[in-house]
Amino acid sequence: MNNKQFLTQLSGKCSIDDSQASEHVQTLVKVLQQIWHDGDAVSLSGFGVLEVRKKNERISVNPTTGIRMLVPPKLVLTFKPSSILKEKLK
Amino acid sequence: MTRLMDNKINFQQLVEQFAKASGMSRNWSEQFVKSFFDIISEKVIEEGLVKVKGLGTFKLVATENRESVNVNTGERIVIEGHQKINFIPESELKEFINQPFSAFETIQLNDEQVEELARMDDESSNSAKEEAATSVSSDSAEQTEVKPVTKPVVLVGPLLPAGGARNGEAHHIHPAFRFIGKVLVWVLSVALALGVVAYAVWPALFVVLFKDVEPNRDGSGMSYTSQFEFEVQPADTINADTVIADTVIADTVVADTVVADTITEIGSFDISETESLASAEQAAVADRTASSGTLVLLASDEMRDLSEITAADTVNYLIVGELEKYVIGNGDTFTKLALKYYGSKKLWPYIAKCNNVDVNKLKAGDVVSIPILVNR
Numbered sequence: 095m096n097n098k099q100f101l102t103q104l105s106g107k108c109s110i111d112d113s114q115a116s117e118h119v120q121t122l123v124k125v126l127q128q129i130w131h132d133g134d135a136v137s138l139s140g141f142g143v144l145e146v147r148k149k150n151e152r153i154s155v156n157p158t159t160g161i162r163m164l165v166p167p168k169l170v171l172t173f174k175p176s177s178i179l180k181e182k183l184k
Numbered sequence: 185m186t187r188l189m190d191n192k193i194n195f196q197q198l199v200e201q202f203a204k205a206s207g208m209s210r211n212w213s214e215q216f217v218k219s220f221f222d223i224i225s226e227k228v229i230e231e232g233l234v235k236v237k238g239l240g241t242f243k244l245v246a247t248e249n250r251e252s253v254n255v256n257t258g259e260r261i262v263i264e265g266h267q268k269i270n271f272i273p274e275s276e277l278k279e280f281i282n283q284p285f286s287a288f289e290t291i292q293l294n295d296e297q298v299e300e301l302a303r304m305d306d307e308s309s310n311s312a313k314e315e316a317a318t319s320v321s322s323d324s325a326e327q328t329e330v331k332p333v334t335k336p337v338v339l340v341g342p343l344l345p346a347g348g349a350r351n352g353e354a355h356h357i358h359p360a361f362r363f364i365g366k367v368l369v370w371v372l373s374v375a376l377a378l379g380v381v382a383y384a385v386w387p388a389l390f391v392v393l394f395k396d397v398e399p400n401r402d403g404s405g406m407s408y409t410s411q412f413e414f415e416v417q418p419a420d421t422i423n424a425d426t427v428i429a430d431t432v433i434a435d436t437v438v439a440d441t442v443v444a445d446t447i448t449e450i451g452s453f454d455i456s457e458t459e460s461l462a463s464a465e466q467a468a469v470a471d472r473t474a475s476s477g478t479l480v481l482l483a484s485d486e487m488r489d490l491s492e493i494t495a496a497d498t499v500n501y502l503i504v505g506e507l508e509k510y511v512i513g514n515g516d517t518f519t520k521l522a523l524k525y526y527g528s529k530k531l532w533p534y535i536a537k538c539n540n541v542d543v544n545k546l547k548a549g550d551v552v553s554i555p556i557l558v559n560r
Binding site: 096103104107108116118119120121122126127128137138140141142143144146150151153161162163164166169170171172175179183184 | 223
């Protein structure tokens with residue numbers, strides 16, 4: 095399902111047109127970004143947790159050359175589905 | 185991967201924030217946000233893939249059967265293949281999230297640096313041990329302080345037969361012991377005057393010594409050596425487990441040498457006995473130091489204090505000023521500096537951030553500023 099189909103679905107549910115849906119999605123993403131920027135997690139029951147986690151710096155080795163690299167620490171956005179959602183998969 | 189904060193935004197809070205940002209009514213916002221996530225979770229299961237512009241892709245991924253071992257029984261079990269939901273954020277979002285660390289690039293290491301990093305890992309795990317040892321609550325600290333006093337008393341029973349065999353010997357050197365006791369008391373009082381650290385440490389030794397003199401007076405035949413050796417062993421293991429703050433050790437070592445010297449001058453002890461006495465003192469001191477957190481705090485410098493505050497995580501600190509300038513020498517790295525100034529090498533990104541330099545182009549003689557970090 096691509097973004098266009100997604101917007102159509104969303105606009106149908108909320109009785110708005112596609113371009114409005116697109117705008118609102120962008121607003122929602124902005125809100126989410128701000129939350130993650132502040133270091134908070136978004137926890138939604140029935141869906142899951144979207145949160146920023148820190149990956150520590152580490153030394154990685156290129157298996158063919160044996161060259162060691164120091165990979166810097168980074169922040170990543172992770173999604174952990176809720177158990178309800180996982181249950182639906184079975 | 186470490187969690188940054190435990191603050192969780194729930195559905196209601198998210199709706200509130202969205203309503204504010206979009207200017208729509210609360211009811212409508214609630215419906216919108218709910219539909220947004222409902223469609224994602226519904227369609228990802230139905231169609232296996234949902235792309236949302238600005239956010240990323242939710243994808244259904246199949247895992248294969250894999251073998252594993254039951255940790256409790258050691259039994260081999262098969263974890264059946266199943267489907268799981270993956271989320272891949274859009275690269276723009278990824279970059280936005282990683283902004284605080286965006287300045288860093290992967291660095292190629294030579295062997296020397298690899299060894300260095302490994303060594304620093306050891307050190308930091310040691311200091312973690314130290315912190316664990318010193319963070320004993322005051323209650324348990326008092327309990328452990330009693331240890332050196334009670335232990336010899338308990339041990340008198342099992343040691344008696346051995347002591348009895350050396351009965352005459354023990355009586356023979358009895359007056360010498362008393363004299364040494366006096367000398368020790370004198371040395372102790374000098375040491376007491378040395379300062380708070382010494383003051384806190386020596387009474388433990390004091391008590392240990394007197395517990396030992398007493399059985400001799402009664403003629404029960406406890407010899408110094410046997411009792412002390414026994415005392416040393418358990419205490420020594422504590423010594424090995426705990427890293428003692430440098431200044432404390434330095435103080436006690438000096439004091440110990442004084443004691444040892446006096447004893448040798450009197451000449452009624454052979455060297456092994458003096459040594460065991462000295463190590464017993466050290467052990468008692470170690471015991472004491474390990475059990476009392478305040479002592480270690482006294483002995484450690486102010487940066488150590490900061491390390492307690494700054495130990496946790498990298499994104500939670502603000503740079504509020506400059507602590508001092510540092511001239512880079514040969515073999516210096518930001519990780520080393522971070523370990524030196526904050527007690528944790530994990531905080532090196534802050535030094536890099538403060539200086540805005542290319543980590544790979546640093547050379548000896550460059551001046552960097554060390555930032556002051558404050559918990560957010």
